[in-house]
Amino acid sequence: xxxxxxxxxxxxxxxxxxxxxxxxxxxxxxxxxxxxxxxxxxxxxxxxxxxxxxxxxxxxxxxxxxxxxxxxxxxxxxxxxxxxxxxxxxxxxxxxxxxxxxxxxxxxxxxxxxxxxxxxxxxxxxxxxxxxxxxxxxxxxxxxxxxxxxxxxxxxxxxxxxxxxxxxxxxxxxxxxxxxxxxxxxxxxxxxxxxxxxxxxxxxxxxxxxxxxxxxxxxxxxxxxxxxxxxxxxxxxxxxxxxxxxxxxxxxxxxxxxxxxxxxxxxxxxxxxxxxxxx
Amino acid sequence: xxxxxxxxxxxxxxxxxxxxxxxxxxxxxxxxxxxxxxxxxxxxxxxxxxxxxxxxxxxxxxxxxxxxxxxxxxxxxxxxxxxxxxxxxxxxxxxxxxxxxxxxxxxxxxxxxxxxxxxxxxxxxxxxxxxxxxxxxxxxxxxxxxxxxxxxxxxxxxxxxxxxxxxxxxxxxxxxxxxxxxxxxxxxxxxxxxxxxxxxxxxxxxxxxxxxxxxxxxxxxxxxxxxxxxxxxxxxxxxxxxxxxxxxxxxxxxxxxxxxxxxxxxxxxxxxxxxxxxxxxxxxxxxxxxxxxxxxxxxxxxxxxxxxxxxxxxxxxx
Numbered sequence: 314x315x316x317x318x319x320x321x322x323x324x325x326x327x328x329x330x331x332x333x334x335x336x337x338x339x340x341x342x343x344x345x346x347x348x349x350x351x352x353x354x355x356x357x358x359x360x361x362x363x364x365x366x367x368x369x370x371x372x373x374x375x376x377x378x379x380x381x382x383x384x385x386x387x388x389x390x391x392x393x394x395x396x397x398x399x400x401x402x403x404x405x406x407x408x409x410x411x412x413x414x415x416x417x418x419x420x421x422x423x424x425x426x427x428x429x430x431x432x433x434x435x436x437x438x439x440x441x442x443x444x445x446x447x448x449x450x451x452x453x454x455x456x457x458x459x460x461x462x463x464x465x466x467x468x469x470x471x472x473x474x475x476x477x478x479x480x481x482x483x484x485x486x487x488x489x490x491x492x493x494x495x496x497x498x499x500x501x502x503x504x505x506x507x508x509x510x511x512x513x514x515x516x517x518x519x520x521x522x523x524x525x526x527x528x529x530x531x532x533x534x535x536x537x538x539x540x541x542x543x544x545x546x547x548x549x550x551x552x553x554x555x556x557x558x559x560x561x562x563x564x565x566x567x568x569x570x571x572x573x574x575x576x577x578x579x580x581x582x583x584x585x586x587x588x589x590x591x592x
Numbered sequence: 593x594x595x596x597x598x599x600x601x602x603x604x605x606x607x608x609x610x611x612x613x614x615x616x617x618x619x620x621x622x623x624x625x626x627x628x629x630x631x632x633x634x635x636x637x638x639x640x641x642x643x644x645x646x647x648x649x650x651x652x653x654x655x656x657x658x659x660x661x662x663x664x665x666x667x668x669x670x671x672x673x674x675x676x677x678x679x680x681x682x683x684x685x686x687x688x689x690x691x692x693x694x695x696x697x698x699x700x701x702x703x704x705x706x707x708x709x710x711x712x713x714x715x716x717x718x719x720x721x722x723x724x725x726x727x728x729x730x731x732x733x734x735x736x737x738x739x740x741x742x743x744x745x746x747x748x749x750x751x752x753x754x755x756x757x758x759x760x761x762x763x764x765x766x767x768x769x770x771x772x773x774x775x776x777x778x779x780x781x782x783x784x785x786x787x788x789x790x791x792x793x794x795x796x797x798x799x800x801x802x803x804x805x806x807x808x809x810x811x812x813x814x815x816x817x818x819x820x821x822x823x824x825x826x827x828x829x830x831x832x833x834x835x836x837x838x839x840x841x842x843x844x845x846x847x848x849x850x851x852x853x854x855x856x857x858x859x860x861x862x863x864x865x866x867x868x869x870x871x872x873x874x875x876x877x878x879x880x881x882x883x884x885x886x887x888x889x890x891x892x893x894x895x896x897x898x899x900x901x902x903x904x905x906x907x908x909x910x
Binding site: 404426438461 | 610611612613615616617618619620621622623624626627629630633634636637684685686688689691692693695696697703705707708709710711712714715716717718719720721722723725726727768771775799800801802804822825826828829830831832836856859860863864875876879882883886887889890891894
């Protein structure tokens with residue numbers, strides 16, 4: 314009988330431990346969001362969104378150029394990675410056969426696991442050295458490479474969710490395979506594909522290390538795509554590790570803007586996916 | 593797939609696959625080519641350093657840009673130490689959450705908990721770093737490190753000055769960052785364990801916990817190991833958050849309070865300041881080593897996890 318009590322007690326204790334770990338995980342999230350919101354809101358005002366950074370010692374100043382820079386690079390990166398990711402996703406889901414498909418899918422997953430800093434030094438060697446300077450273009454290429462595997466795999470998943478009957482109906486009406494993929498499968502999965510792109514954009518917007526090696530930074534408005542450019546992530550890093558109180562506060566402000574952006578994209582994308590799966 | 597196959601075979605006799613299929617295939621191959629190109633380019637840039645230092649690059653702890661002598665041992669140590677510490681913290685927690693989600697949680701609670709874990713993965717690395725410098729580090733310095741130092745100070749891990757900046761802080765931040773990866777994949781693995789396995793153990797009179805420990809976890813152990821490897825791969829390559837809290841001093845010390853330096857951190861800090869070709873090449877070689885480690889971890893992990901099913905697509909940090 315004693316042994317039974319012991320077993321039940323162990324069952325209870327370990328179950329409680331598992332539940333506790335689910336509670337513990339909430340603590341860092343709440344703490345991070347709380348500090349980002351509290352310290353960020355204190356730093357943010359209208360000028361923060363419209364002014365350029367001020368030199369050290371002068372208070373005020375903003376991050377307008379960093380916001381513009383992040384938007385520029387992410388837009389360009391999406392333009393570069395979307396065709397590749399989309400077509401590769403279509404290949405994996407619709408046309409791929411046998412070992413070649415397995416290999417491509419595997420390498421896509423491996424590419425997804427490559428640390429972003431490696432992507433950064435790769436693009437440095439490939440683009441920055443070749444062009445002779447840091448540039449918005451190089452930064453976009455680096456972010457694009459990071460986005461490709463995310464778009465590819467989510468496109469593949471979304472295309473697979475399109476019911477077979479839809480394809481069969483299209484083929485039965487005499488459409489070619491190509492017409493079926495472009496006009497039926499792709500179109501009915503478009504909502505899902507967009508969510509995958511949103512997740513990739515969210516990931517790219519927060520990347521710092523690869524941008525640091527490729528686009529560097531800029532305290533003024535960007536002068537062209539072949540010139541260095543500012544970004545929110547690099548802004549947070551350089552201001553965060555600086556010795557100035559005022560800059561720390563501004564780093565929190567930029568962190569708030571970035572986190573709101575990233576969470577908005579993530580939550581919207583996940584809600585859309587969940588709604589589609591539930592249907 | 594039957595009808596599709598038939599259509600494909602029938603038509604195959606009359607016509608070749610369309611240009612669209614060909615184009616799609618080219619883009620698929622482009623991704624494969626990209627992987628190869630990354631290895632080639634980084635390897636080429638590291639060649640000067642590999643050629644100059646040979647194997648001593650791994651064993652020397654002298655990192656001296658002024659005299660152009662480079663050894664990566666402190667960075668390799670710092671990376672391994674901080675990543676292992678992260679695993680020690682994150683694995684039990686992640687498994688606990690995964691078990692909770694797959695075996696215990698009522699249905700209405702599953703989605704919110706998964707959601708919170710997913711959101712942790714979405715927060716950018718640099719924001720973790722900012723939080724680490726200004727919130728976590730002071731808190732650890734004033735509270736936890738004092739307590740650990742007083743209670744366990746006889747161990748070499750908990751000696752030395754307590755600054756809040758060092759291995760311990762980096763390990764904790766990394767643990768939070770890799771937790772979503774390990775949790776999500778272990779959960780998939782546990783959910784995939786056939787219900788009949790559990791029922792058999794319960795029918796034999798096992799408690800729920802005994803069922804989990806003796807049946808569910810052993811059944812999924814390969815996949816869980818894969819999940820941990822993926823988490824480790826993520827921790828090894830993590831850059832910004834670690835750079836901001838680890839102190840960036842190339843020291844090899846057993847103490848968790850001591851500052852250290854990781855491979856990604858030294859690349860970030862010295863890359864734009866590298867003056868000589870050899871310095872830049874040494875940084876590239878560190879990148880190459882880092883790449884090799886993460887590649888190995890990822891490939892092993894993906895092969896292990898693949899046996900269970902598909903890897904869940906994660907937006908955040910997958």
